[in-house]
Amino acid sequence: MIINEAIGNLSQNPTTKAVDFLDLEWFETTKRIQRKKTRQGTDVAIKFLREGQRLREGDILFETEEKVIAVNVLETEAIVMSPGSLLEMGTVCYEIGNKHIPLFIQDDKVLLPFEMPMFRWLEASGFKPEKQTVKLLNLLKSNVEPHGHGSLGSSIFTKILKMAAPKDE
Numbered sequence: 001m002i003i004n005e006a007i008g009n010l011s012q013n014p015t016t017k018a019v020d021f022l023d024l025e026w027f028e029t030t031k032r033i034q035r036k037k038t039r040q041g042t043d044v045a046i047k048f049l050r051e052g053q054r055l056r057e058g059d060i061l062f063e064t065e066e067k068v069i070a071v072n073v074l075e076t077e078a079i080v081m082s083p084g085s086l087l088e089m090g091t092v093c094y095e096i097g098n099k100h101i102p103l104f105i106q107d108d109k110v111l112l113p114f115e116m117p118m119f120r121w122l123e124a125s126g127f128k129p130e131k132q133t134v135k136l137l138n139l140l141k142s143n144v145e146p147h148g149h150g151s152l153g154s155s156i157f158t159k160i161l162k163m164a165a166p167k168d169e
């Protein structure tokens with residue numbers, strides 16, 4: 001089955017039909033072309049034609065009389081910060097954004113995918129990061145879409161920090 005767009009969302013269109021979830025990692029929600037299987041084994045090919053299309057938690061991809069196929073964004077380890085002021089919010093968002101790391105704002109908190117070098121850098125910079133397992137849902141829109149290759153270790157900043165980090169982790 002080829003999906004070219006979401007046809008609704010479970011939050012706006014609740015259903016009593018059986019829901020077969022398509023589990024996605026946070027970075028897969030921005031991929032325009034991918035092939036995955038739902039929890040019940042249905043093969044789904046996503047082929048978004050327009051730029052800027054992204055999948056969101058609860059997006060309905062397919063619907064019949066009996067069932068619905070919808071998106072489930074999987075939980076992942078993340079750095080979570082609760083800025084105490086607008087100045088701290090702006091500063092932390094600027095610093096993270098300046099390193100081209102995907103940034104999420106959820107429930108008045110700043111979240112980013114977990115990387116130990118970034119966690120240590122935030123601590124050393126006076127912020128109070130926490131490591132939590134959460135769903136990264138509200139990606140801030142940027143000029144460059146995030147993408148994953150198994151980890152976020154593709155930026156030069158991350159490579160340098162990993163080289164400088166103690167080897168005990």
